[in-house]
Amino acid sequence: DTQTLSESQEVLQDNFDSTVFVWSKQKGISPIAVKYAQGVYLYDYDGKRYIDFSSGLMNVNIGHGNQRITEAVVRQMQEVSYVTPYCVTKVRGELGKKMAEICPGDLNKAYFTLCGATSIEAALKMARSYTGRHKILSRYQSYHGATYGALSVGGDPRKLPDDSQQSPNFVHIDIPYRYRWNHDEASMLTDSVEQLERIISYEGPGNIAAFLLEGESGTSGCLQYPVGYLKAVREICDKYGILLIIDEVMSGFGRTGKWFGFENHGIVPDMVTMAKGITSGYLPFGCLMVTDKIAARYNDTVLATGMTYNAHPVGCAAALETLKIYEDDNLIENAAEMGRYVAEQAELMKTKHSCIGDFRTTGLLGCFEIVKNRNTKEPMAPFNAKPEEMAVMSKVGAKIKELGMYTFVRWSYVFVAPPLIVTKEQIDEGLAIISEALTIADAYVE
Numbered sequence: 001d002t003q004t005l006s007e008s009q010e011v012l013q014d015n016f017d018s019t020v021f022v023w024s025k026q027k028g029i030s031p032i033a034v035k036y037a038q039g040v041y042l043y044d045y046d047g048k049r050y051i052d053f054s055s056g057l058m059n060v061n062i063g064h065g066n067q068r069i070t071e072a073v074v075r076q077m078q079e080v081s082y083v084t085p086y087c088v089t090k091v092r093g094e095l096g097k098k099m100a101e102i103c104p105g106d107l108n109k110a111y112f113t114l115c116g117a118t119s120i121e122a123a124l125k126m127a128r129s130y131t132g133r134h135k136i137l138s139r140y141q142s143y144h145g146a147t148y149g150a151l152s153v154g155g156d157p158r159k160l161p162d163d164s165q166q167s168p169n170f171v172h173i174d175i176p177y178r179y180r181w182n183h184d185e186a187s188m189l190t191d192s193v194e195q196l197e198r199i200i201s202y203e204g205p206g207n208i209a210a211f212l213l214e215g216e217s218g219t220s221g222c223l224q225y226p227v228g229y230l231k232a233v234r235e236i237c238d239k240y241g242i243l244l245i246i247d248e249v250m251s252g253f254g255r256t257g258k259w260f261g262f263e264n265h266g267i268v269p270d271m272v273t274m275a276k277g278i279t280s281g282y283l284p285f286g287c288l289m290v291t292d293k294i295a296a297r298y299n300d301t302v303l304a305t306g307m308t309y310n311a312h313p314v315g316c317a318a319a320l321e322t323l324k325i326y327e328d329d330n331l332i333e334n335a336a337e338m339g340r341y342v343a344e345q346a347e348l349m350k351t352k353h354s355c356i357g358d359f360r361t362t363g364l365l366g367c368f369e370i371v372k373n374r375n376t377k378e379p380m381a382p383f384n385a386k387p388e389e390m391a392v393m394s395k396v397g398a399k400i401k402e403l404g405m406y407t408f409v410r411w412s413y414v415f416v417a418p419p420l421i422v423t424k425e426q427i428d429e430g431l432a433i434i435s436e437a438l439t440i441a442d443a444y445v446e
């Protein structure tokens with residue numbers, strides 16, 4: 001057969017022949033073969049352009065192809081590309097200082113990691129060693145990473161097909177889902193707070209090291225907390241000596257219109273886990289920020305953890321430059337403003353599409369929730385849908401891709417989380433694509 005493959009198809013073939021894909025069956029998937037990326041756009045080997053409406057995995061906050069990062073990384077590599085975490089570098093100290101500056105309260109000490117999961121693992125270990133307690137509380141419908149501790153603490157059904165992969169001593173709670181809650185806002189708060197205190201008493205407050213929550217919910221569907229919830233959680237944690245760990249891996253670094261998602265809720269956590277936006281995805285890197293008080297415990301006690309690549313100098317350089325770009329280019333302000341614009345436009349889309357049950361966003365961390373029926377709120381695909389139950393949503397996803405967009409379509413959610421550099425025109429372009437694709441789902445509304 002002499003049929004020639006396009007350049008994209010050739011690249012795909014090599015990848016399929018010799019590499020493994022995450023979180024999926026290896027057959028029947030059709031990834032985009034990305035040749036280059038610039039700003040909010042990806043380009044494949046055949047010249048097709050895709051608007052990136054999920055900022056990669058909600059990490060490429062400053063947009064693609066920013067040469068300031070390339071230059072900072074090259075400069076650092078020319079000076080020193082690696083030293084062990086037992087040595088120090090100028091860039092590590094500078095980044096630590098900068099992190100303490102952008103974090104509120106006494107969150108002044110940085111432990112630099114490799115990614116989100118390694119930040120979470122460090123937080124879990126430190127919370128247990130600091131408190132001498134073993135249980136960790138967290139939320140169903142949350143995601144914190146794929147390593148043992150991070151997967152176990154998460155409440156995402158991705159782990160269920162292989163339930164043996166979970167470690168013990170993780171306790172999950174349920175937080176009301178505003179769109180699906182039939183009572184008023186005040187009762188949503190009182191019920192969820194009362195439930196939390198009940199669970200703490202069932203589990204034994206003296207056994208619980210920490211409560212881990214996302215600053216703003218991400219991949220589980222941008223499920224917003226009841227108003228006042230995190231403040232109440234802060235008080236309850238203080239009452240029982242439980243540490244409050246906030247996961248800002250996805251909601252951090254301007255994504256929600258503030259440096260950190262928890263700043264939308266008027267609290268200061270005891271520990272904050274970070275990754276993704278800290279280097280905007282240019283290099284794998286992460287950070288666990290802890291308070292002075294927690295850090296001081298390890299002045300005379302061994303901190304029993306560490307990795308070859310902690311505080312990697314090149315990662316530190318990428319992070320430091322990324323943080324400067326957020327400030328120099330006013331990206332966090334832009335995320336807040338563009339988030340308001342997206343919300344206005346999404347409201348207009350509801351009048352056109354009967355399949356849109358809800359749209360929620362905090363800054364540029366948002367999603368549409370697609371339903372079969374606005375009155376019953378029956379989702380277009382059930383929570384943790386099997387592939388065959390995704391038929392309609394898969395068609396929507398395929399149309400989105402065909403029309404030149406990269407974003408996440410998961411269960412009944414279509415995510416809207418473009419890079420923070422996005423303009424109104426680009427939002428219009430992206431929402432028009434989603435709108436056209438949603439006409440497919442409208443036809444299935446009952």
Ligand code: PLP
Pocket residue numbers: 057115116117118120143144145146214218219247248249250251275276
């Ligand atoms: N925490 C949250 C809130 C996340 O969204 C993610 C990844 O999506 C992680 C942790 C895990 O990060 P990583 O994939 O870098 O390990």
